[in-house]
Amino acid sequence: MTIDSLDIAPAPTETARRAYQASLLVGKTEASIRNRAIQALTDELENQQENILEANTLDLEASRDMAVPNLVLDWLKLTPERLQTTVQILRRLVQLTDPIGQVMNAAYQVDSTQTYCQSMPLGAIALIYEAFPELGAIAAGMCLKTGNSLILKGSTEASHTNLAIAQVLTSALTQANLPPECLQHLPSDRGDSIRELVRQDRYLSLVIPYGRPSLIQSTIEQATVPVLPSAMGNCYLYWSPSGDWNRVREIVIDSHQSQPDPVNAIEKVLIHRDLNPASVAMLLSGLRDKGFEVRGDLALVEEFPELKLAQDSEWRSAYLTRTVALKRVESLEIAIAIVDRDSSGHAATAVTQSYRESCQFTLGVNSASTYINASPRFIRNPKQGHSILLGMSNRKGHHRGFIGLESFTTVKHIIQGHDCL
Structure with a gap:
């Protein structure tokens, strides 16, 4: 599949419906297959590094011509080091224990039954992000690890880079024999697509906006889907x-x-x-x-x-x-x-x-x-523990604090009568 063909995407409603249908499949996929897809994504990022950096150069040149703020240019500029950090994060994701299907004690027990909880995927997730093109690959890896599908909606400033990374994602899914709808890309040139996307509560389980406060606040105000905003600074x-x-x-x-x-x-x-x-x-x-x-x-x-x-x-x-x-x-x-x-x-x-x-x-x-007496410095790939972190949320509700793999999961309560044991 070429980058040009990736740019011909369906409307947000149809994209969300396809992502939902794909989430039903990938959520039931064995951990080994999901890990294989993440490994393929890792390999493709390394193999296509030169093409991704060339696409990023086009974005940077266009953004400078449009007088994009230096802050956003810093967020946009990919370097070999930033791509290598992304590769390291994805490699670590492959090594982590499967977060899906883990059994936990329930907070209550139903009489004459065995009651417990089991971790499950959320379903279809959308990431709306401003610059930071490598976040698309990191979020894709986290969604594959947790058995979710993902819709990526990047900003205009990173349009060429996002398309190049979308091609990598599609290639990785093909190699792992997973449906391509698991990871979809919405072009940045559709001005009203964010508003339409964040109202797809029939199909989407979560929306994560990442960028300046104006983007986050606009997403929150328009969404009918649960929102997990990632804040920065202050x-x-x-x-x-x-x-x-x-x-x-x-x-x-x-x-x-x-x-x-x-x-x-x-x-x-x-x-x-x-x-x-x-x-x-x-x-x-x-x-x-x-x-x-x-x-x-x-x-x-x-x-x-x-x-x-x-x-x-x-x-x-x-x-x-x-x-x-x-x-x-x-x-x-x-x-x-x-x-x-x-x-x-x-x-x-x-x-x-x-x-x-x-x-x-x-x-x-x-x-x-x-x-x-300690620094709050944020580290996306901390050395200690087993977390890979996408961001930090101040929102009470679905999840609060560090946005890690557990943020992409939910729990199912299972009540078994003794006749089933």
């Missing part, structure tokens, strides 16, 4: 009087090392009023030395006139750049209230040597994940 750190300024500096810097998507980047620091100006000055200097732009609230600008004043709207928005804003707060309680009101809600950090404060912060902050 994470908060609380600096206690007992905390060390150098620890704060190290954590902020490390949290921005997730490239190209700074998912859990700390962009706001709340400084307790009792911290002395000398410590704050050392933090400012330490961040500037690492290339950060530092801003402050009115109180800090009065202390350090060289700071740029952060506007009120900035505290609720993600910079998604190496920019950090600092604010003085009267107490831990006020800091918690600010985090809950203004942060993205997917990660919050406290630097403190007080056990009481750490407990209060952990219990009080309404964030998907909480860190004490």
